[in-house]
Every structure is written in C-alpha cells, then in structure tokens.
C-alpha cells in the first residue's frame with residue numbers, strides 16, 4: 347500500500363485539470379505570440395486563464411502575470427521591487443521559504459540592501475511590535491513575510507502587516523504559495539503589493555505559477571525576451587501549465603469549504619489517534635496543532651523517542667511518503683525548526699494532507715509509527731532517557 351502524505355511539497359493532478367489541459371498537448375498547440383489562427387486560439391486560452399485567476403482572487407486580469415512557479419515569482423517580486431524603487435532595507439523572518447531567503451541574501455551580498463529579521467515568538471509567530479519598530483527606524487522598507495508557513499503551517503495576519511506597511515510607506519510582498527487555493531482572498535479590498543501562487547500546490551501542474559502585482563506598480567523584469575506577459579517576464583508561455591493552473595484554482599475555490607472541512611477532520615483525527623497511540627513525548631511544532639492559527643493541511647510533529655530522520659526512512663520503507671521539513675530542505679535539519687526560539691527538539695516530521703487523503707490512511711500511518719516505535723530498540727532507551735530528563 348502506498349500512502350502520500352506530503353501535500354505541502356506537491357499534490358496530485360486533479361482529473362478535471364488533466365481533462366482541461368489535454369487538448370493543448372495535441373490539437374491546440376500554437377504559440378500564443380503567433381498572429382495566425384493557431385496562435386490566436388492559444389492566446390485566447392491564456393487570456394481566459396488570466397481572467398479566471400483574477401476572478402477567483404477578486405483582482406483584475408492586468409494584475410496577474412504567469413511565471414514558471416512560485417520561486418520565479420518570488421525572485422521577480424523581491425528583485426523587481428528593490429531595483430524599481432531603489433530599496434535599501436528589507437525586513438523578513440528566518441522561517442521564510444529558501445526562495446525568499448536566498449533571493450534576499452543574493453541582493454545583500456551584491457551590496458544592494460541591508461536585511462533585518464523580525465523577532466518570532468516561541469511558536470514562530472511574527473512579533474508585530476518589533477516589526478513596527480523596524481519600520482519606524484527604516485521607512486520605505488520592502489517587507490517579505492509569508493502568509494502560511496510551508497513547514498509548521500503558521501498563518502500570519504497579512505492584513506495587520508499591510509497596515510504597518512502603509513503607515514511606514516513600505517512595500518509588502520507576501521509569499522502565499524501555501525495559502526492560494528486554500529484561503530479566501532479579496533484582492534480588491536487590500537493594498538498588498540505582491541503575492542504569488544504555484545499550481546502544483548493546489549492539484550495543478552508543476553512548473554506553472556503566477557505573481558499578482560498590484561496595479562499601482564510596474565516593476566523591472568528579471569527575465570528578458572520577446573516581451574511576453576506585457577514585458578514583465580519574457581519567454582514563450584507554458585500554455586498547458588497556465589491552463590492547468592487556472593482550472594486547478596477554479597476547482598480549488600469551487601470546493602474550498604468542503605475540502606477545508608474534510609482536511610480539518612483528517613488533522614484532528616490524526617492528533618486524536620497519536621494521543622492514544624502510546625508513543626511517548628509527542629509534541630507539535632509551531633502552531634501546527636491549532637486549527638485556527640495554522641494551515642489545516644499541515645501537522646508538524648516531533649517524536650523525541652524516535653530519530654525523525656530514521657522515522658521518515660522507516661515510513662518510506664512501508665510505502666508512506668512524509669517529509670522531515672520541506673522537500674527543498676530535505677537534507678539536513680530544517681532551518682524553520684532551528685529558527686524557532688526555545689525549540690528543544692530540532693528533529694521533526696511534517697505530515698501534510700490533501701482532499702485525496704482518507705481516514706483509513708491516517709489509521710495506517712499511526713499504526714506504522716506505533717510499530718516502528720515498538721520495534722526500535724533506541725526508542726525504549728530514549729523513552730527512559732526522556733522520562734529521566736523530565737524528572738530531573
């Protein structure tokens with residue numbers, strides 16, 4: 347039996363998405379920049395996809411630009427804003443995705459900016475007072491703070507941050523890769539400057555994403571070419587990816603409530619099963635245990651009696667795919683967990699669910715963990731050590 351419980355890394359393609367993109371692999375193959383009938387047909391499909399994305403997010407179609415994924419969109423938002431507005435100060439946090447942290451680091455190494463890291467509380471939540479102090483000291487900052495954390499699931503109050511951005515004449519980019527398709531957005535009601543999405547996180551194809559650029563901006567492109575995407579991003583459009591992205595997003599918002607409720611129940615079920623599993627010392631990282639303050643699809647767990655690295659491998663040997671952190675940081679310990687203050691146990695496992703997971707699969711995963719715990723000689727030694735440490 348194979349179980350996939352790593353949906354924050356990527357998700358399975360939705361059958362409705364496959365159906366929508368198939369014609370663009372066969373009969374409808376033109377280049378959207380061609381002016382003849384074959385090009386026009388495909389250009390119409392790309393335009394329709396842009397309108398669909400704009401409609402579900404309540405943005406305007408002119409504010410949506412397609413990219414190869416969230417990483418590229420993030421690079422465009424950060425570097426584009428820095429270059430366009432001569433920004434010399436960026437505020438971010440140590441638990442952002444590497445696409446954000448590495449882009450900022452490169453700009454810092456090039457001498458373009460200075461970086462400040464906002465303080466986080468022990469569960470990884472942004473300290474808004476500290477953020478305000480940083481902005482007061484450095485107005486006209488670029489703020490790069492994510493909406494939903496891909497490892498511990500923490501949700502950030504992006505509207506509160508946006509108010510601070512406005513108060514201190516700053517620009518706000520939020521990495522919404524994990525929340526697009528899972529949370530409602532009404533972009534007509536916010537002045538957030540940039541946000542991003544990636545189709546493969548919401549049952550669309552890999553290699554397709556978008557950036558929302560608030561209509562008050564036009565930023566310097568980072569990929570130059572034939573002037574596609576109104577000059578914001580050169581390169582022939584990934585038509586199947588774009589059509590698939592729009593269909594996946596449409597389906598995600600059509601079914602959002604039902605999927606949210608189902609996934610909430612899966613998470614609660616797993617927590618209740620782990621509580622009676624007999625595996626000692628289980629604790630939850632960040633806010634992932636909470637249904638309100640965290641993405642409902644992410645549960646980040648420490649098993650102090652089991653080495654997380656070997657638990658991921660043992661589960662994999664049993665056909666269960668989970669992750670020790672994010673897929674991109676699967677080597678070495680997680681920079682997110684390491685950045686959490688007071689985090690005693692640095693090893694962690696991320697279970698991440700989607701609409702296709704079932705309660706039977708959760709039963710199977712918990713049974714597998716219990717089996718590994720009982721057969722692992724180290725677990726019992728650790729159990730005694732764990733209680734010894736607690737008692738002392």
Ligand code: PLP
Pocket residue numbers: 354355414415416417418443445492494495496521523524543544545555672674
């Ligand atoms: N930002 C976050 C929060 C993510 O979870 C990911 C993917 O794991 C990315 C950015 C990068 O997305 P992509 O795979 O589309 O480049």
